[in-house]
Each structure stands twice: as C-alpha cells, then as structure tokens.
Amino acid sequence: MAKGDPGAATRSKRAAPRTRRAAATGEPELVQLLTPEGERIETALGPDGTEYRVDFTDEEYRGLYRDLVLVRKLDAEATALQRQGELGLWASLLGQEAAQVGSGRALRAQDMAFPTYREHGVLYCRGIDPIMPLGLFRGVDQGGWDPNEFKFNMYTIVIGAQTLHATGYAMGVAMDGKTGGEDGEAVIAYFGDGATSQGDVNESFVWASVFNAPLVFFCQNNQYAISEPLERQTRVPLYRRAGGFGFPGVRVDGNDVLASYAVTRHALDTARSGQGPSLIEAYTYRMGAHTTSDDPTRYRIASEVEAWQAKDPIARMKAFLLKQQIVDESFFTEIDEQARTESVHLRERVLNMPDPQPVSMFDHVYPHGSPELDEQRARFSQYMESFEGSAH
Amino acid sequence: MATETLTLGKALNTGLRRALENDQKVVIMGEDVGKLGGVFRITDGLQKDFGDQRVIDTPLAESGIIGTAVGLAIRGFRPVCEIQFDGFVYPAYDQIVSQVAKMHYRSQGKVRIPMVIRIPYGGGIGAVEHHSESPEAYFAHTAGLKVVTCANPQDAYVMIQQAIASDDPIVFLEPKRRYWEKGPVDLDAPLTDAYPLHSARVARSGTDATVLAYGPMVRTALDAATAAAEDGRELEVIDLRTLSPLDLTAAYESVKRTGRCVVVHEAPGNLGLGSEIAARITEECFYSLESPVLRVTGFDVPYPAARVEEEYLPDLDRVLDAVDRTFGW
Numbered sequence A: 001m002a003k004g005d006p007g008a009a010t011r012s013k014r015a016a017p018r019t020r021r022a023a024a025t026g027e028p029e030l031v032q033l034l035t036p037e038g039e040r041i042e043t044a045l046g047p048d049g050t051e052y053r054v055d056f057t058d059e060e061y062r063g064l065y066r067d068l069v070l071v072r073k074l075d076a077e078a079t080a081l082q083r084q085g086e087l088g089l090w091a092s093l094l095g096q097e098a099a100q101v102g103s104g105r106a107l108r109a110q111d112m113a114f115p116t117y118r119e120h121g122v123l124y125c126r127g128i129d130p131i132m133p134l135g136l137f138r139g140v141d142q143g144g145w146d147p148n149e150f151k152f153n154m155y156t157i158v159i160g161a162q163t164l165h166a167t168g169y170a171m172g173v174a175m176d177g178k179t180g181g182e183d184g185e186a187v188i189a190y191f192g193d194g195a196t197s198q199g200d201v202n203e204s205f206v207w208a209s210v211f212n213a214p215l216v217f218f219c220q221n222n223q224y225a226i227s228e229p230l231e232r233q234t235r236v237p238l239y240r241r242a243g244g245f246g247f248p249g250v251r252v253d254g255n256d257v258l259a260s261y262a263v264t265r266h267a268l269d270t271a272r273s274g275q276g277p278s279l280i281e282a283y284t285y286r287m288g289a290h291t292t293s294d295d296p297t298r299y300r301i302a303s304e305v306e307a308w309q310a311k312d313p314i315a316r317m318k319a320f321l322l323k324q325q326i327v328d329e330s331f332f333t334e335i336d337e338q339a340r341t342e343s344v345h346l347r348e349r350v351l352n353m354p355d356p357q358p359v360s361m362f363d364h365v366y367p368h369g370s371p372e373l374d375e376q377r378a379r380f381s382q383y384m385e386s387f388e389g390s391a392h
Numbered sequence B: 001m002a003t004e005t006l007t008l009g010k011a012l013n014t015g016l017r018r019a020l021e022n023d024q025k026v027v028i029m030g031e032d033v034g035k036l037g038g039v040f041r042i043t044d045g046l047q048k049d050f051g052d053q054r055v056i057d058t059p060l061a062e063s064g065i066i067g068t069a070v071g072l073a074i075r076g077f078r079p080v081c082e083i084q085f086d087g088f089v090y091p092a093y094d095q096i097v098s099q100v101a102k103m104h105y106r107s108q109g110k111v112r113i114p115m116v117i118r119i120p121y122g123g124g125i126g127a128v129e130h131h132s133e134s135p136e137a138y139f140a141h142t143a144g145l146k147v148v149t150c151a152n153p154q155d156a157y158v159m160i161q162q163a164i165a166s167d168d169p170i171v172f173l174e175p176k177r178r179y180w181e182k183g184p185v186d187l188d189a190p191l192t193d194a195y196p197l198h199s200a201r202v203a204r205s206g207t208d209a210t211v212l213a214y215g216p217m218v219r220t221a222l223d224a225a226t227a228a229a230e231d232g233r234e235l236e237v238i239d240l241r242t243l244s245p246l247d248l249t250a251a252y253e254s255v256k257r258t259g260r261c262v263v264v265h266e267a268p269g270n271l272g273l274g275s276e277i278a279a280r281i282t283e284e285c286f287y288s289l290e291s292p293v294l295r296v297t298g299f300d301v302p303y304p305a306a307r308v309e310e311e312y313l314p315d316l317d318r319v320l321d322a323v324d325r326t327f328g329w
C-alpha cells in the first residue's frame, strides 16, 4: 500500500488478522459433502454463497465407487508395469481419484477436457480405453490420439501449456455460438498447484476472463510440485487467485468425490450457459511419488502421508455406502474382481504393444510431407537395410 | 594432489560447491534444486550446507527463474540457474534471448550479467517427450550468449567453476546421459592454471580423419575411434567444449593434416552447429580436404519416442559410416 494513503494504516490492520487466520488454522475453507468418516453433508456453501448438493440414486453412488476403485487399480497396475520395465515412466494418480472421478463424471458428453499427464482417472470417466495413454509412458508414441474424437486432449507434459489451449478452445466454442442452455458446450482445463506459477496459466486466466470463455480451471492441489511444497508457489489459497482475474473461485475437498462432482457440475453449467470461467481448487494429496523416477522420502515426512491416508477418498465412500446400506459386502468383492480382470487385461495389452518401426520417426512431421525429409527418410532406410543379415 | 574418481554428476556438484564457497555472491536457483538436490542430484547437499538463501527452490516458472536472475545479476549476484530439462527452457527463451543476451550491449558495457544457465540436455535415457532435446543451436545463434558443454568429469568440475567466474552469461549444457560416467578429477588444481573455458581440446590423436564432437557425443566419437583403430584407421577426436564462441584452431590444424572431417551432434542437422562448423572448415582448409566435411546428426524430426531413440541418435556405426564415406569420395 502506498505511503501517504490515509487509509493505509487502518486498512492493513484490518486485513492482517484475516490473512493470518486463514493461514494459522491450517484447515482450508473447502466445500465438502462427504466427510472422511463417510458422513453425508446435505448442502455445502461456496465462498460466494453458492449452495452445493448432489442428488444421486443408489446406482449412481455405486457407480462412483466402482470408478474410484477401478481407476486406482489400473493406476497400480501401471506402476507395477513400470517397475517391471514395461513402461519407461508412470505418473501415478494415487490419492487423487475422487478429484478426477468427481470432475470427470461431471462432464457432459459434449464437453472438452485438457489434461496434464496425470489425468488417467478423468480419461477413464470419459469412457476412453485406459490403454490409450500408455504408449506415451512406454515410449512407443507421444500420445497419438485425436483430441476431438475423444473430447480429451493429448497429455501435456510442459507445465501449464494446456491451460492456454483450453482457453482458446473455449473461446472457439463461444465464437461458434455453442454456449447457452443445457446443451451448450463447456471446457475443462486440468493443472497442478505448481503450474499456477507459470506464465501460461496466468495468461490463460486473463484470456478466459476478458473473453468470458466457457471454461473451468480445475487445479488439483496435491500439495507438491515434485519436491516443492505448496508454500513455494503461493501465500494465498489458490482458489482466491481467481478473484484478482475477475471470476469466481472455490476450494473443494478433492478427496470427496461427491463434492468434486457438485462443484465441477455447477462450474461447467455456469460456463456452458455463457456466464464465463471459474476456478476450482481441488484440495487433495499426492499419496505416491511424483513419478516412478522420484523418491519422496527425500522431502516429506511419513506422518504427513499418514494424516492424509486418513482422508482416503475410497475409504470414506465405502464407509458411506455401508452406513447407508446402499450395498452389502458382496458388492465390494464384485468390484474388486472387476478391477482385477480389467487390470490383467490392461497388462496383457501393454505387454503386446509393438515397438514402432524406426523409420516411422519420419512420419507426420508435416501434413503434406517435405521433399527434404522424404530424402532423409530414404537414406535412413537404405542405411538400415545395409545392416540386414549382419550381426546388427 | 587429490585426484578422485567421480561421476560427471558428482564432479559438477563438487564444482558448484567450490563456487559457493569461493564467492558469497554465487546463488543457485531452480526447480527442486534445494531440498531434493535436483532431479539429477547435481545440487545434492548444497542447500543443507549453504542455506536456502543461496540455494533457492524457486516457484515453477522458467521465465521467472531467468528473469529474476537478471535482476539479481544487476544487483551484483552471480546466479547459477538450473533448468530441469532441455525441453523446459523455452518458457524462459524470451528472457534469455531478449534480456540476458542483450543487457551488456544495450548498456554499452555498463551492465554485466554473469549468469550461468545449466541445462541437462540430450537423449539416450529412455525418457518421455521434452526430456531429450538438444537446443544448443538456438542459443549459439544468439549474440551475447556464450554456450559451452562438458564431456567428462574433469571438464565438468573445472568448466562449471570457470563459467560461474566468467562475466558473460553462459548456457552450460550438461550431457545428461553421461552424468553417471566416471573419471579422474584433480580437485586441487587451481582454476587459474586450468585449460581455458572457451577452447577445444584434442581428446584422441590420430592421423587419418578428424572427428569433431561435443557433450554426449564425445564418448561416441572416442568409441568409434577405438573401433576404427582395430581396422587400422587412426581417427583424431576433438572435443569442442565451447559452442559459442567456437574454437576451431585445433580442428583446422587437424583437418589440414588428415584431409577428412566428420562433425557429430545429437541435434538435428538442419542449421545445427555442424552446418556452421562445416562451412568454416571448408573455408579454412579447402585445399587440404580430400572430401566434403560430413555431418552425423539427429534427423530433422521432433525428438522421437524413446523406443526409437537409439536409431535417431548418432552412434558408433553412423560415425564410422561417415568416416568410410570420406574415404570413398
């Protein structure tokens, strides 16, 4: 605050405790509809007074549980495949299942998603075969799918870049006149807590705001960017960043699949109806390593992980289903069995993924090729053929 | 004399430690460089020993890392910035090319930016996209920047200290796939006596053809020379070490003797360092050349998926194939 501003002293005095209070309690102000103990909360209030609730049938509750378990199981299978040398790398979503299943199920068929490299759960909820992103992690391709066919962009490894792509896509939706009403289109951009420091992400906030893009920024705050804790990226709760850019922000319990669904559905519907972007901060925790290359024991303590273990997204849903007598024990056996079958199926198909032909590296550099590159490819083929029959 | 066997990574770590000890104004900054010690552990233990004011975990933004380092440099610090992987330097490209490179020129010499930008680069580690690129030409093409790269632990240890001591902004490229290769490092030799930073060095003497390489490809070129020797052909291998400015004195001398020259790099051939080098060798050694200068490089495609990188990367066979072609001309 500028010196000489007559209101400065009193205003900063009033503001100071508010900031401290938020930081000191440690408890985030989050939207929650299912407590870690599995208690249902009927209605939760967002910071702007929005009332969040869900009204699921028993079948839908069971469906969400199934998604959570399947997504975790397939993720564990991928981690195992990496350990066995079948994947070069894996970025596990362990702990973030509810944020991904909740937001993923909140998408309507016409909505478009822009993932990072960790949104395997969202991908699953889009009805996409979980084998699709494994080529990237195995090292046989770099994505290779059509974003428009699946309404799911390719994974983006460069931190934050996809938020701008999502914004531009959403601007295009508006320019095409596809917002308004129930069947309007909305777009969701996924990114992490670390990504919020990137210029691209901040620029996407500006763009989305001034062009009123039909976009939901979905930040999974899993508390870490590799080794760096949240405090390295921000001094205010991330959802409050939205205010400065001119759109609403809300923090949701990212380990609560019901609340994650409710806030995302609301934000998407707001966007699709033409009322502009919003930011959701899904407050969660990365239970595993950053990727299979990482060793988290170097930078975080076991007790912190244990504290989050008690907030597990699947355990609370299970407790809820049992308490409400929505299911009996046989349901869980059946789901576990299904998860096992699907993961075995996934494993078999990964093992059978063929390596690409070396010459294929020359494909698709340009839509219509290039004479220079064609020549390079021909020389390469000739060179490779010169080894045929030899020890190479 | 304390000569120890160190990996290239540990040699860099030791060099950085020396630099922090010797100059209070040296600060290290980057993503995960502090508590974690960097994803490759090149800064391992440095934050613990020098504190978080000198070894700084930054927010996740490369433009921010380089841009704030410019400010620190103007303030009199000597920032050593780590970019986590080659493919992640581009958000900082504007700061590097438009700001870092031009400050000295624009200020008519009044502002110096004694910054080191460390970048693990190159492929061969089976990584996913954006983790295996060779961006040296982008930087070497930019006046005002200097670009160097080390190929063995001894050079890693010395060159990182020389780069930090230099008044120029220096892009310091680290051959990531060689981080784990070991070699002797003389830890006592004073920096003042060291081989100059911006100079190439003969890595193996030979008489029949000259192979120019740098960074990760020096090992490949040396392996090729060993194989060629078994066939009775003696290759001279020159480790270029400095990519901007280039030091081709030894190369000219060598090519004038051998009459044959092959340049090797991982980066794509089109407008790569090899193009400039071939042009200069041709201009300088034209009447000694028995064949055109040949280039062995990555192809002009985006760095491909890991399962075909072996075919993308120049290897011993491709180097020898090019050497053969210089003889068949």
Ligand SMILES: Cc1ncc(C[n+]2csc(CCOP(=O)(O)OP(=O)(O)O)c2C)c(N)n1
Residues within 6 Å of the ligand: A118, A157, A158, A159, A191, A192, A193, A194, A195, A196, A222, A224, A225, A226, A286, A290, B031, B060, B062, B084, B088, B091
């Ligand atoms: C531009 C860029 N810089 C650095 C990296 C290396 N990197 C990969 S993931 C990561 C941390 C990302 O943290 P966050 O945004 O919180 O997402 P999370 O991985 O926790 O899901 C970093 C630094 C990168 N991929 N892209």
Ligand SMILES: [Mg+2]
Residues within 6 Å of the ligand: A192, A193, A194, A220, A221, A222, A223, A224, A225, A226
């Ligand atoms: Mg994170």
